[in-house]
Amino acid sequence: MAQEFTIIERYFRDSGLQFSRPGIDLGIGDDCALVSLEPGYQLAMTMDLLQEGVHFPGAAPPALLGQRALAVNLSDLAAAGAEPLCFTLGLSIPGVDQDWLQGFSEGLLTMASRFDCPLVGGDLIQGVLQIAIQAHGRIPTGQALLRSGARPGHLVYVTGTLGDAAAALAMLEAPERPSAADDRQSPFQKSRLSSKQRDHFSRAFYCPEPRVPVGVALRGLASAAIDISDGLISDLGHIVAASGVGAELDVAQVPLSGVLRECVKEEAQLPLALGGGDDYELCLTVAPEHCSAVEDAVAALDVRLTRIGEIVSGNAVQCLNNHGEPVTFEHTGYNHFDSEE
Amino acid sequence: MAQEFTIIERYFRDSGLQFSRPGIDLGIGDDCALVSLEPGYQLAMTMDLLQEGVHFPGAAPPALLGQRALAVNLSDLAAAGAEPLCFTLGLSIPGVDQDWLQGFSEGLLTMASRFDCPLVGGDLIQGVLQIAIQAHGRIPTGQALLRSGARPGHLVYVTGTLGDAAAALAMLEAPERPSAADDRQSPFQKSRLSSKQRDHFSRAFYCPEPRVPVGVALRGLASAAIDISDGLISDLGHIVAASGVGAELDVAQVPLSGVLRECVKEEAQLPLALGGGDDYELCLTVAPEHCSAVEDAVAALDVRLTRIGEIVSGNAVQCLNNHGEPVTFEHTGYNHFDSEE
DSSP states (O other): OOHHHHHIIIIIISSSOSOOOTTEEEOTTSSSEEEOOOTTEEEEEEEEEEEBTTTBOTTOOHHHHHHHHHHHHHHHHHHHTOEEEEEEEEEEESSOOHHHHHHHHHHHHHHHHHTTOOEEEEEEEESSSEEEEEEEEEEETTOOOOSSOOOTTOEEEEESOSSHHHHHHHHHHGGGSOHHHHHHHOOBSSSOOOHHHHHHHHHHHHOOOOOHHHHHHHTTTEEEEEEOSSOHHHHHHHHHHHHTOEEEEEGGGSOOOHHHHHHBOHHHHHHHHHHOOOOOOEEEEEOGGGHHHHHHHHHHTTOOEEEEEEEESSSSEEEEOTTSOEEOOSOOOOOTTGGGO | OOHHHHHIIIIIISSSSSOOOTTEEEOTTSSSEEEOOOTTEEEEEEEEEEEBTTTBOTTOOHHHHHHHHHHHHHHHHHHHTOEEEEEEEEEEESSOOHHHHHHHHHHHHHHHHHTTOOEEEEEEEESSSEEEEEEEEEEETTOOOOSSOOOTTOEEEEESOSSHHHHHHHHHHGGGSOHHHHHHHOOBSSSOOOHHHHHHHHHHHHOOOOOHHHHHHHTTTEEEEEEOSSOHHHHHHHHHHHHTOEEEEEGGGSOOOHHHHHHBOHHHHHHHHHHOOOOOOEEEEEOGGGHHHHHHHHHHTTOOEEEEEEEESSSSEEEEOTTSOEEOOSOOOOOTTGGGO
């Protein structure tokens, strides 16, 4: 009968996405999904909206898009130190494109399986392509990593490398830019990237790695954490604001990937790494007495962890060069409403 | 700094929408919201997307829209027998219209306050006007009202009256229709409704009453329940499908409001009541031994409850006239994807 229900059944209910796991008592197909929590746990929840043309290119491959859409939500769970439990999907699509739905569903499944986080419900409507995902996780009561615990003297760390996703966006958007403007606006040294370089950046944007095991390992050790979605300076700014402190960043320490150093103009490297969003690495603060425990725990997970600064008294994030002198950068975060102001 | 955060603070975090209540440990402003459940409870969750031009008219008054957007989600909680706990909001807006945001926020607050259901998080982006709400409720473990418990011999009931919201949609959309087609397509007897009639229909569409107390009272008594969002025949069809049964509807018993009888053409009354959606009344099935308890419990809440049919063996919803003869109606439910097929 209704195609809405057929699509939900084929691509979401019966596609493997709604697998069973402890805690999920009822999934797709009734008025509500039902979830149980063991005593001693809190439920963590986070919602992200993604819209075509704003958060991803119009021609985004559906499988990669599905993977990314769930990954960015799992990243918020990671930043709170929560283990994934289940997710809901509100999907608005312009029409019924079976190939697109198949790919998108498979992309979601890739992430859902890896993080044992089944789909349990949602909604499907016809409209512009927009993806709303709410991810749910569980966390032992009182152990969530918040933004508000940073204190002067705590050290600032980031996982992985920064700037790759912002470079990726420049690469993905390049075909739409007039070629005359390309050379100056492009962050890349050469107008053509090798296919290996393109793959690296494409993965950085579409397949960010939610740092879930890191978040879990940081419980009780990190004093504050956030995932880097808007850009390091902007997101560390949220920690600084919530904690009522300042921060000094040693920009020379900010970790860059080899591929980014290889093909991005030198003057564009730090702006991408400090101001570009979408990397979904974790930024954390740690009291000195916990630093070696944190470094060991993250090393045991084979994740790169770099100390990039220190929390100080104050109310802002200040960037310092390797002579300890303040430096500024033009772009300090992605803001969907900048163009309106 | 970023206008995104200013909007969230002004209209959502500091507008009264994020009030405290037991169970909500952390709301807007961190990577995740944190919720606790007392032992012995399950969490019920439901998400609805609303898009301008599909689910509400383009010129919808923002306060009424806010009220409706939350109400339709609370209605899903009601249909499961859950008590509201909190909600999240994913809001996509084309630009920053302070009056619209103020009105929308106030409309949400009207419903949130009445049902003790604060806002705890979400996302805000720039895009076409689209509203994603996920409502969360709690329910004693194992007591949720499902769609799957109807058995032959159970009686079918509905709360309130049906068809008013569908008539309202015809009224709200009328200004956009060419006047030549109006007379035939309009369900109304006269081309102009009185302001009292207009108010009645406008309220039916924008201010549906989530039947939360009814849902709670039905725990352990109703064998199945659903809220009527797509239309009675379509939604009772979901109960029938989930329960593996059929249903016979005595269409003469379907409750119509006085205003609908007054101003809707006689031949349009039943099609609106049986096929029109958006009423958000509850449809329930009850085993004969619980009927008087259900009737008493709902009467004690001052809610109209009408017996409209019976569950039978079979696999479809059949409409019978007052001679017991099968009748059919053209529209049997709202389907966002009909136009695509």
